[in-house]
Amino acid sequence: MSKLCVRGFAVSLDGFGAGTDQGLEYPLGVRGPELMEWFFPTRVFQRMHGFGEDGETGVDNDCAERGFDNIGAWILGRNMFGPVRGPWPDDSWRGWWGEEPPYRVPVFVLTHYARAPLEMAGGTTFQFVTGGIHQALERARDAAGGRDIRLGGGAATIRQYLRAGLVEDLHLALRPVLLGRGESLFAGLDLDALGYECERTQAGERATHVFLRKRAA
Amino acid sequence: MSKLCVRGFAVSLDGFGAGTDQGLEYPLGVRGPELMEWFFPTRVFQRMHGFGEDGETGVDNDCAERGFDNIGAWILGRNMFGPVRGPWPDDSWRGWWGEEPPYRVPVFVLTHYARAPLEMAGGTTFQFVTGGIHQALERARDAAGGRDIRLGGGAATIRQYLRAGLVEDLHLALRPVLLGRGESLFAGLDLDALGYECERTQAGERATHVFLRKRAA
Numbered sequence: 019m020s021k022l023c024v025r026g027f028a029v030s031l032d033g034f035g036a037g038t039d040q041g042l043e044y045p046l047g048v049r050g051p052e053l054m055e056w057f058f059p060t061r062v063f064q065r066m067h068g069f070g071e072d073g074e075t076g077v078d079n080d081c082a083e084r085g086f087d088n089i090g091a092w093i094l095g096r097n098m099f100g101p102v103r104g105p106w107p108d109d110s111w112r113g114w115w116g117e118e119p120p121y122r123v124p125v126f127v128l129t130h131y132a133r134a135p136l137e138m139a140g141g142t143t144f145q146f147v148t149g150g151i152h153q154a155l156e157r158a159r160d161a162a163g164g165r166d167i168r169l170g171g172g173a174a175t176i177r178q179y180l181r182a183g184l185v186e187d188l189h190l191a192l193r194p195v196l197l198g199r200g201e202s203l204f205a206g207l208d209l210d211a212l213g214y215e216c217e218r219t220q221a222g223e224r225a226t227h228v229f230l231r232k233r234a235a
Numbered sequence: 236m237s238k239l240c241v242r243g244f245a246v247s248l249d250g251f252g253a254g255t256d257q258g259l260e261y262p263l264g265v266r267g268p269e270l271m272e273w274f275f276p277t278r279v280f281q282r283m284h285g286f287g288e289d290g291e292t293g294v295d296n297d298c299a300e301r302g303f304d305n306i307g308a309w310i311l312g313r314n315m316f317g318p319v320r321g322p323w324p325d326d327s328w329r330g331w332w333g334e335e336p337p338y339r340v341p342v343f344v345l346t347h348y349a350r351a352p353l354e355m356a357g358g359t360t361f362q363f364v365t366g367g368i369h370q371a372l373e374r375a376r377d378a379a380g381g382r383d384i385r386l387g388g389g390a391a392t393i394r395q396y397l398r399a400g401l402v403e404d405l406h407l408a409l410r411p412v413l414l415g416r417g418e419s420l421f422a423g424l425d426l427d428a429l430g431y432e433c434e435r436t437q438a439g440e441r442a443t444h445v446f447l448r449k450r451a452a
Contacts, residue, residue, distance in 0.1 A: 031433055032421040033250050194436045198427025204249040210415025216248055219411045221438035
């Protein structure tokens, strides 16, 4: 059966998965881009966004690349999809990624406000789920065709799925920065009691890669 | 001038510097020893405790060894010194380390309860400071003879000194374990606003070594 996993989710040394003041100007919050600086230079990122450069290979690139293997659907929290809060004023916001987003599979966006599916170029369809995390997972599973489901974030969404024990494994990219404030991935979450353990860590060029998994029952 | 520094303080991936239920049976709390497993096998630990084995050399050992360079005094929170809480019932508790502790310099123990200094074999003297963190630092500075002062912990004591902006730099040993609960080093502490940054990280055999420092003013 397809599993729900987190891949390449970046956190600061002090445990933040995003900075403060997320919005149009700062999709990942103030200083959020520092979390992503392990990913931007990689070959997989450069090619994905068609920058026509080959990008860097190495541990960071390998880890990033494996994060796209065998993914049949994504789940995103609403703030990962855009800066709009509350009811959708209209259908003009179409995601951060332009008309051809890099997902190329169905993407289920958690929201409290219904909206018609959004078919983008290149295979990505954004589908808006108002029934909560279990419903999103069910629909993603139906859509994934036996492949895995990648939970993109943000931190609050990952925490919800972790609390429910629904995440099979996580690859975190631990960045050597201190954000000081923002959205904490770990605070108040007892990952040990929830059944998670660290499988291994691997030093990359710009991040330490941390692999967490559910312990065998 | 001698500086106040943290060396080789172990934290879990989820930011805990000690487990829960610290006491005589669990000096570092339940699962606390897992935090120390990067240190136990090193040559510096093995020699320090006279186990007559040479221990392992490598990155972990190098980092541990440098933590003892040029240290003229230590500061410890009371729970690092022992499991006794509240007023001292008598002078029978003499630390976790036997009659010849590995410090070999003056050690200033923060406590709310006065107690006569305790002279141990090998150069260690435990001195009990009731006047708070600034007084302990002042006395340690007087005793250190120009050498540095190592702040041994625990997490609560380090947090107090960080909040006061008194720590010059920190070497943390990030262990690939999830404690889930315990004493958090980071929670509620805005290290960015307090002026700290990550200088570098280094992969060791059993920990990722993280070097934090105060930004140049």
